[in-house]
Amino acid sequence: MMNTTSNTFSASSRETAANEALPVIEVCNLxxxxxxxxxxxxxxxALRNVSFHVNAGECVALYGPSGSGxxxxxxxxxxxxxxxxxxxLVRCRDGETDMxxxxxxQVSRLRRECISYVSQFLRVIPRxxxxDLVAEPLLAAGFGEEKAMGRARDLLRRLNLPERLWDLAPATFSGGEQQRVNIARGFCRPTPILLLDEPTASLDAMNRKVVVELIHEACERGCAVVGIFHDDDTRRAVAHRSVVMSRPGEHA
Amino acid sequence: MTEQLPVLRAESLTRRYGERLGCRNVSLELWPGEVLGIVGESGSGKSTLLNMLSGRLTPSEGRVLYRDAHGADIDLHALSEGERRRLLRTELGYVHQNPRDGLRMQVSAGANIGERLMAAGGRNYGKLRATALEWLDKVEIAAPRIDDVPARYSGGMQQRLQIARNLVTGPRLVFMDEPTGGLDVSVQARLLDLLRRLVRDMDLAVVLVTHDLAVARLLSHRLMVMYHGEVVEQGLADQVLDDPHHPYTQLLVSSILQG
Known part of the structure; x- marks a missing residue:
């Protein structure tokens, strides 16, 4: 069972503008x-009949107890x-695809061109x-080396990752440092869809604030954001709406 | 991104060894820039499939079509031995698990690379040597080692040299049979990093056979899981590994030791 709640952050003008177009993401009876x-x-x-949609420029939080899917x-x-x-249904660039x-x-192509994903943990690649790890999604999408590296540096700087770490493989970094590398990698490309799995879980207040800003900026350029947010403050600061989830068979 | 055509197509490949089935009814398509991992245990038919795909083993049924640099479809099993060898030296590559099978152990590293260039038409000695040096650098082998024979190299260096020998002619499609198989973990990591970069920079299509799921995840875009000669599951590499459906794939994934 699910319901959708609007919370106080919802900017009504932005919603009206976004609603004129079809949703970017439409989940139906999943x-x-x-x-x-x-x-x-x-x-x-794990999931029973989940339905919701996300418009361009909107951030939707998936909200519910652990085990709710x-x-x-x-x-x-x-x-x-x-x-x-x-x-x-995912509507992006030239068409509509059912993921x-x-x-x-097709999924590969959507990921390359339309969807960015910040996983909960960084999957470190040896060496x-x-x-390079942060710039990789940009390079894979066909951006030039210079532009990709420039963007990677900007993000790492904003996320306060010390410059002396940039040339090292993140295997030995702390949890918070690895997570910031992961976030930089996820926010690197300006894709129309951004998926966030607890992006602020292991961050301090200062870096949480940076992530909140990055999410606001993504929404402002029309990105459809879906996220799971560890703490209520972050969720309230970024989500226009929440999709309340519960374990199949239990009511929210 | 422009819509491309597959560089390799296999249609209903079957191979029988007498009464026994080595591989049954496998079809696939592979596009430029794509790495297809084939995983499964020993005897699952992955090597049989690789050998049919690369034209080394004749299928009992089915065919393999390679789309060459000029856009012509070539039936790899309808080629004469000479034509097939020419393709394998130029547009195709084959990286063996054991570098000894892919290198000439008694000629120098430089000659191992130069030889393939000459097979592709290179004649100028100075240019051949310059290109060989360039490739040794790409695979992280120090320039002064160019005149050493590979027999004096470590296993990891031999494997990197074999990769340089294969890639120097700018192939479009490379077959790899357990390329990191016999190597220490640290040496493996270096090779994987190198392969990832080369595949991306050269827009290579790769068919990679491995029993190592970590290697498969790191290098492959798509995966095929083979069991008893058949493909039991296929899909995006991370999807197959994170959400396996077939009982055998679930067994494979659940058997990985957590590091």
Whole structure:
């Protein structure tokens, strides 16, 4: 069961403008069930009939207790989890794609051109420097080396990551430093869709504030943002609306 | 990004060894710039598939079409041995698990690289040597080692040299059979980093066979999981590994030791 609540931050003028166009993301009756073959074929129902939409320039928070499927939902939006049924319409650039039934190649292309994702933890690649790691999504999207590196430096600077760390691989960084590298990597490209999985979880107040600013800027340029936010303050500061989620079978 | 055509297409490939099925009814398409990982345990048919895809093993049924640099579809198994060898030296590459199978161990590193360039038409000695040096640098082998024979190299260096030998002619499609297989973990990391960069910079299409899921995740865009000669699951690499559906894939993923 779900409902959508507006909170006080909602800028009504922005919403009206955005509503004139079709939503950028439209999730309809999404279900996800995991079948664990190694554990006697146990079925785990993670999402049941989840529906919501996100307009351009809007930040929507997935909100609910742990186990309510917030992360599963976000991963389905990125094509990392395959839904069991339902649809996820994504409208971006030249057309409309259903992430729930798209081919791997279509999902790859959407990720390259339209969707940025900040995962909860940084997946460190051995030997790859912080700067290269942050610039990589831009390079993969076809941006030139100079522009990609420039943007990577700007973001790392804004997120207060000491410059002496930029040429090092982040394997030995602290949790908060790794998370800031992850955020820089996720915000690097100006994509029309941005997915955030607890981006501020391991950050101090100063860097939380930077992330809030980055999210505001993304919305201002028309990005559709979906996020899970660790703390209520951050959520109130960035979300125009919340999608309240609960464990399938339980009411919100 | 312009819509491209696949560089490789396999249609219903089947290979029988007498009564036994090595590989059954596998079809796939591979695009420029894409790395397709084929994973599965020993005996799952991944090497049989790789050998058919690269034209080294004749399928019992099905065909393999390679789209060459001029846009012509070439049936790899309908080529004469000479034509196939010419392609394998120029537009295609094959990186063996054991560098000894892909290098000439008794000629110098420079000659190992130069030889492939000569096969592709290079004649000027000075240019050949300059290009060889450039490639040694790309694969992080120090210039003074150019005249050493690979037998004097470490395993990791041999593998990097084999990669340089394969890539020097600017191939469009490269087959890799457990390229990091016999290497220490630290040496592996260096090779993986190198491969990732070269694949991106050269817009290479790669078919990568590996039993190492971490390697598959790091290098592949898409994955095919093979079990008993059949593809039981395929999709985006992270999707297959994070949300595996087939019982065998779930077993594979759950067997990874958490570091």
């Amino acid at each position: 279900c996800k069930e995991f079948i664990l073959h190694q554990q006697g074929g146990t079925h785990i129902e 917030k992360s599963t939902m976000l991963k389905a939006l990125y094509g990392n989890y395959l839904p069991s049924s339902g649809s996820i 729930a039934s798209a081919s791997p190649r 790859v420097s912080t700067l």
